[in-house]
Amino acid sequence: MRVLVTGGAGFIGSAVVRHLVLVKGYEVLTVDKLTYAGTLTSLKTLDNNPSHRFLKADICDRAAIAQAFESFRPDRVMHLAAESHVDRSITGAKEFIETNVIGTFTMLECARQYWQSLEKDEKDRFRFLHVSTDEVYGSLGDDGLFREDTPYDPSSPYSASKASSDHLAMAWCRTYGLPVVVSNCSNNYGPYHFPEKLIPLMILNALEGKPLPIYGSGANIRDWLYVEDHARALDIIAERGRIEQTYNVGGRNERRNLDVVQRICELMDKYHPAGAPHEKLISYVADRPGHDARYAIDATKLETELGWKAEENFDSGIEKTVKWYLDNEWWWAPLKEGYDRNSRLGLLEQA
Numbered sequence: 546m547r548v549l550v551t552g553g554a555g556f557i558g559s560a561v562v563r564h565l566v567l568v569k570g571y572e573v574l575t576v577d578k579l580t581y582a583g584t585l586t587s588l589k590t591l592d593n594n595p596s597h598r599f600l601k602a603d604i605c606d607r608a609a610i611a612q613a614f615e616s617f618r619p620d621r622v623m624h625l626a627a628e629s630h631v632d633r634s635i636t637g638a639k640e641f642i643e644t645n646v647i648g649t650f651t652m653l654e655c656a657r658q659y660w661q662s663l664e665k666d667e668k669d670r671f672r673f674l675h676v677s678t679d680e681v682y683g684s685l686g687d688d689g690l691f692r693e694d695t696p697y698d699p700s701s702p703y704s705a706s707k708a709s710s711d712h713l714a715m716a717w718c719r720t721y722g723l724p725v726v727v728s729n730c731s732n733n734y735g736p737y738h739f740p741e742k743l744i745p746l747m748i749l750n751a752l753e754g755k756p757l758p759i760y761g762s763g764a765n766i767r768d769w770l771y772v773e774d775h776a777r778a779l780d781i782i783a784e785r786g787r788i789e790q791t792y793n794v795g796g797r798n799e800r801r802n803l804d805v806v807q808r809i810c811e812l813m814d815k816y817h818p819a820g821a822p823h824e825k826l827i828s829y830v831a832d833r834p835g836h837d838a839r840y841a842i843d844a845t846k847l848e849t850e851l852g853w854k855a856e857e858n859f860d861s862g863i864e865k866t867v868k869w870y871l872d873n874e875w876w877w878a879p880l881k882e883g884y885d886r887n888s889r890l891g892l893l894e895q896a
C-alpha cells in the first residue's frame with residue numbers, strides 16, 4: 546500500500562505518517578511545504594526508514610504535485626495540509642484561502658488526472674481522504690451534537706476555508722467520480738502539537754512561570770481527541786469508509802477551556818513542583834471575535850459502521866501530553882524560539 550500524505554510534517558499529519566509506516570508497514574510519501582507549522586523533527590523516528598520519503602512542495606504547485614502522483618503512484622491520498630490556526634486566519638485570511646481552497650482544488654485536480662489514467666482495478670482501489678474539522682458546523686448551544694448531516698455554518702476565515710475545501714472534495718466525487726471520503730474531527734491534542742496552540746502553550750508558559758491567558762471567561766467548550774486516536778480513525782476511514790460519505794471523528798470528551806487549563810495546572814504542580822501552584826498564573830484576556838461557544842461530535846457513524854473507538858480518555862491523554870512536553874524540550878524549544886520572536890500580543894490560540 547502506497548499512501549501520499551499531505552501536511553505530514555504537521556501535528557496530525559506526522560501522527561498519521563508514523564502510524565502508517567510503523568504500525569501498518571505502508572510506504573508513505575509525505576508532501577509538505579514546511580511552513581512555520583511543519584517540521585521534519587516530528588518525523589525523526591522515521592529517519593533512514595526506507596518506507597518513508599519526503600517531498601518539500603506547496604500543494605498549490607500543480608506541476609510539483611502532478612509529478613509526485615506520477616512518480617510515487619499512490620493507492621491512496623490522505624490530504625491534511627492546511628493553514629490551521631484560527632487566530633492567524635483572523636489577521637491574515639489570504640494564506641488560508643490559498644492553501645485550504647486553491648491547494649485542495651490543486652490536489653483534487655492532480656488526483657483526478659492521475660486516477661483517470663489508472664487501470665480498472667487500481668482505479669477501484671484508489672481513495673482520496675479529505676481531512677477536515679468540526680468547525681465547519683459552526684457553534685452549538687448547550688445541547689446537541691454535530692452529526693454528519695448538520696448544516697455547514699462556519700464562523701472564522703479558517704473554518705470557512707475548510708468548509709469550501711470540503712465542498713470541493715465532494716463535488717469532485719459527484720461530478721468526476723473521484724473516490725472521495727471526507728472526515729470532520731474535533732479538537733486534537735497530544736505530542737508534537739505546535740507550541741502556539743492552547744494545550745502546549747499552557748504547559749510551556751506554566752513551565753516558565755508566564756501568564757496562562759484564557760479568552761473571555763474560559764467557558765467555551767471543545768471536544769478533545771488524542772491525536773493517535775485520530776490517526777487510527779483516518780486510516781480506517783481511508784481504508785473502509787464509503788465513497789461520497791462524511792465521517793465525524795470525536796472522543797466524547799467535552800471540556801471547558803478553563804477546566805483544561807486547570808487540569809494542566811494540577812499536572813504541572815505534580816511534575817514541576819518548583820512552580821506550584823500554577824493556577825495562580827491564569828489570566829483572562831478579551832475574547833476572540835466570532836468565538837464559537839461549543840463544539841461536540843457525534844461519532845456514532847464511525848463507531849458503528851467502521852468499528853472505530855477512541856482509546857484514550859482525556860485524563861490519561863492530558864497527563865501523557867504534559868509528560869511528553871516536559872521530556873521533549875529538544876523538539877519544542879527551537880519551534881518556540883521562532884514563535885516567541887514572531888508572536889503578536891493577544892493572539893493566542895484557544896483551540
Ligand code: NAD
Pocket residue numbers: 551552553554555556557558576577578579580581582583584602603604605624625626627628629630644648676677678679707729730731732733734739
Ligand atoms: P498543522 O498546522 O499542525 O500542520 C499543517 C501542515 O501542513 C504543516 O506541516 C504545514 O507545513 C503543511 N502545509 C501548510 N500549507 C501547506 C501548503 N501550501 N503546501 C504543503 N504543505 C502545507 O495542522 P494540524 O493541526 O496537524 O491539522 C491537519 C489537518 O487536520 C488540517 O487539515 C486541519 O484542518 C485538520 N484538523 C485539525 C484539527 C486540530 O485539532 N488540530 C482538528 C480537526 C481537523
